[in-house]
Amino acid sequence: MANSNGGIVGVDNAPFDADQDAVITTFNSSGTFTAATYTTQATVLVVAGGGGGAAVIGGGGGAGGYREIADHPVPSSGVPITVGGGAASSSAPNSPGANGANSVFGAASPITSTGGGGGNGDGAAAAGNTGGSGGGANGNPATGGAGNTPPTSPSQGNNGGNSIGSGGGGGGGAGAVGVNGGAGHPQNAGAGGAGTASSISGSSVTRGGGGGGGTVASDGNPEYSAGSGGAGGGGEGGNGTPGGDGTAGSTNTGGGGGGGSYSYPSMIGGAGGSGVVIVNEAAVGTVNTSGIWDMNALYDNVKAGTWV
Numbered sequence: 032m033a034n035s036n037g038g039i040v041g042v043d044n045a046p047f048d049a050d051q052d053a054v055i056t057t058f059n060s061s062g063t064f065t066a067a068t069y070t071t072q073a074t075v076l077v078v079a080g081g082g083g084g085a086a087v088i089g090g091g092g093g094a095g096g097y098r099e100i101a102d103h104p105v106p107s108s109g110v111p112i113t114v115g116g117g118a119a120s121s122s123a124p125n126s127p128g129a130n131g132a133n134s135v136f137g138a139a140s141p142i143t144s145t146g147g148g149g150g151n152g153d154g155a156a157a158a159g160n161t162g163g164s165g166g167g168a169n170g171n172p173a174t175g176g177a178g179n180t181p182p183t184s185p186s187q188g189n190n191g192g193n194s195i196g197s198g199g200g201g202g203g204g205a206g207a208v209g210v211n212g213g214a215g216h217p218q219n220a221g222a223g224g225a226g227t228a229s230s231i232s233g234s235s236v237t238r239g240g241g242g243g244g245g246t247v248a249s250d251g252n253p254e255y256s257a258g259s260g261g262a263g264g265g266g267e268g269g270n271g272t273p274g275g276d277g278t279a280g281s282t283n284t285g286g287g288g289g290g291g292s293y294s295y296p297s298m299i300g301g302a303g304g305s306g307v308v309i310v311n312e313a314a315v316g317t318v319n320t321s322g323i324w325d326m327n328a329l330y331d332n333v334k335a336g337t338w339v
Contacts, residue, residue: 032033032131038138045102048204048212049143051069054067055064055231055309055312058308058309060305066105067315069315070105073144073172074099074231074311075103075136076098076229076307076308076310077103077143077306077308080094080116080117080131080132080133080303080306081095081130081161081280081287081304082130082150082202083121083302084199084277084301085152085166086122086126086152086277087124087152087291088245089170089199089268090201090202091166091201091209091244091289092149093149093150093160093162093169094223094241094285094304095136095146095164095286096147098187100230101226105270113134114305115131115134115144115305116305118130118132118146118147118306120128120299120337121149121216122303124298127149128151128300130166131179133145134306142148147162147163147166147241147287148161148165148176148177150166150168150188151166151168157169160176163180163203165177165191165209167202167203167209167212168199168200168212169255170244172194175191175211176190177190179271182203188203189205189206192209192210192224194212195217197212199268199290200221200244200258201220201223201244201258202223202242203224204279205227205263206225206263207224209241209261210223213254220282221244221258222243222259223265223287224261225237225240225261226241226265227239231309232311238284239286240264240280241287242261242265242280242288242303245258245293246258257269258289261286261287264286266286268289268291268302269292269299272305275300279302279304280303285306288302297330
């Protein structure tokens with residue numbers, strides 16, 4: 032086809048204006064995510080449920096796995112979302128706390144964060160459970176559970192604290208390992224590892240703190256230091272009567288539960304905090320023109336070096 036300017040070049044596209052505001056969607060429980068009309072990728076945060084603290088000089092629970100992925104492909108169809116629950120509290124002596132449940136952004140290229148590992152309880156030396164972040168060791172010399180299990184890159188969590196005395200190790204956090212029990216005094220418990228801050232929801236929020244370990248307290252003796260919960264929802268460990276039970280991890284942070292003390296009957300390990308999934312769709316502002324150029328315009332742009 033020709034015109035008075037010597038012809039035309041280009042595909043005749045239908046002009047349109049794709050203008051879309053940013054959208055932030057938070058799932059505090061399982062559901063289905065549906066992207067806005069012009070969204071093709073988004074930043075996605077997936078935090079799993081936290082592990083439970085163990086009873087009886089228990090190690091703190093590890094934080095749920097923490098994964099934040101930028102520019103992740105998003106389909107136009109609905110995406111199933113699974114928000115993992117935190118582990119239940121534990122009252123059985125000499126047994127570990129339970130692991131938290133996984134959280135999943137279930138697109139064709141899924142993002143899975145693994146539940147936090149449970150802390151281990153009093154008895155024979157025993158390591159904390161593995162998980163997104165590992166659980167703390169029990170109140171005997173033992174090793175904290177391995178975090179980032181199974182491995183992801185970047186890492187979804189950290190190891191739980193060891194025990195080098197009769198205080199439980201702190202659970203691992205998304206941003207730091209759990210602190211060893213027995214540091215400074217054999218019966219001091221370790222703090223939970225710190226979580227990680229994110230502004231995906233519009234303001235900075237820290238999630239994924241590990242639970243603190245529990246410690247010994249007995250009649251006539253001073254109470255030793257319990258492990259504090261890691262920043263980002265980790266529960267505090269128990270340190271004898273009153274308040275000998277471990278504190279639960281905070282809801283929708285993936286925080287690990289605190290380990291219980293040795294002060295009967297207050298020796299229950301705290302429950303893990305539930306996880307969360309957040310999807311941040313960036314604003315879109317695109318104008319598509321027809322794509323038709325006459326030969327004069329083509330010549331002028333080639334000469335000017337602006338035709339690409």
